[in-house]
Amino acid sequence: MVENRPGLRILAHLVLIAGVAIVALPVYIAFIASTHGPNDFLSGLIPLTPGGHGLENYRQMLTSGLASFGMPPLTPMLVNSLIMALSIAVGKIVISFLSAFAIVYFRFPLRQFCFWIIFVTLMLPVEVRIVPTFEVVANLGMLDSYAGLSIPLIASATATFLFRQFFLTVPDELLEAARIDGAGPLKFLRDVLLPLSRTNMAALFVILFIYGWNQYLWPLLVTTDPGYYTIVMGIKRMSEVADAEPQWNLVMATAMLAMLPPVLVVIFMQRLFVKGLVETEK
Template structure:
């Protein structure tokens, strides 16, 4: 039995509240700033309470009115971010689950060497290999394209490792039973492994969707056409598009709108996300 100590409980709650305040304060500032008119920022101070221009600001952003002022269209950037996040998430899952299946259930020369070659790429994030990756993408003519936005980010050593660990927990008797029933490798993969891994797939989808949605450096580097701007990289361009005028209220409104899709995904998939992270029994 754990002994209850009021002082330690008070300290733990104080630390949690402090952490929530630190994390939530920038979000609060963005939401509040998006409800004020542009004139509220001319003094150089950011208001900390709501204004009366929320409807006008968000109507202008969602209606594309800021495009007339030289800023990229918000709807197009949101769509590009959604497409990029979905392609990256689904592509990473598809490649990772099939590669993990091959590593665990097939015996071929240098099988573990191939796995460790995949795993060691964890030490090479996009920022480290960005120059050679950009050169390859440029030589292949994939600048300003969905292929250029997604293909260099579509492989995932982390997801491969996680699916490998999941497959290693599945009893060998299940594979033997499938063989006795006459199931081939593809049928075993489709009818057995994928259903048993669906919670892990859902958890990874949430993580990878947010990873793809929040990409900043790579889209900023390879896109010069407004038709392929993503929302995260586009917010920077939006702030610079009409830098003669203080439009921080619109920039903050765009930032708030950019937060909504990941929040919706996490809320809708919260239960299966947590289950996929903690589930160990098959």
């Protein structure tokens, strides 16, 4: 039991406020920088108060981009990132859900071996298998496509493991009752396991959406067509310029726009996200 002492409460609030300030300060600076003109950064000092070019900067990046940087408008990039993130998140959840269901509720040879093979892939991140994966995608003709952006990343050992652990906690009486009622495996999956897994899916969706949205290396390799650029690639292209000084006001405006969709997903799914992480009883 935590003691209710005024001193500890004040200390806890101070620590929380300090943590929020450390996290929020870079975001605040990025927002302030996105509201200024390019000449406001020539002195080398970062302004700490809002400027008067905010709407102009955001409108320019969303509608026309920056041709001198080889930067197309951000709206198609945001759409590409959204399609990629949604495809990865939904694909990972569906495949992992079905994989865990097969491992837990079906009896077939080498069942545990298959699970451990899936689990061992946690030690092989994308960067390790990037070359053979790229060769497979290229041979299948999926370069410069949404399929090439998302399909190689939709398998998830982590989500499979989490669903498996949850399914193991489901009482066997539910399965027996479903069998007595004449329910087959798919009906049991749809009517029993799927409703019980709703909060777990929500928590995983938030994590996997952010994972897909923040991908940089894989989209950089499989896309050469500007029509398939993602927003993270756009930020990188703007911040690295060979013969010119980066226009930091526009770079920060791009960063703020890139930050907005993941933040909205977390805000709107916060209740289910927290419930899915902490809930132990269904």
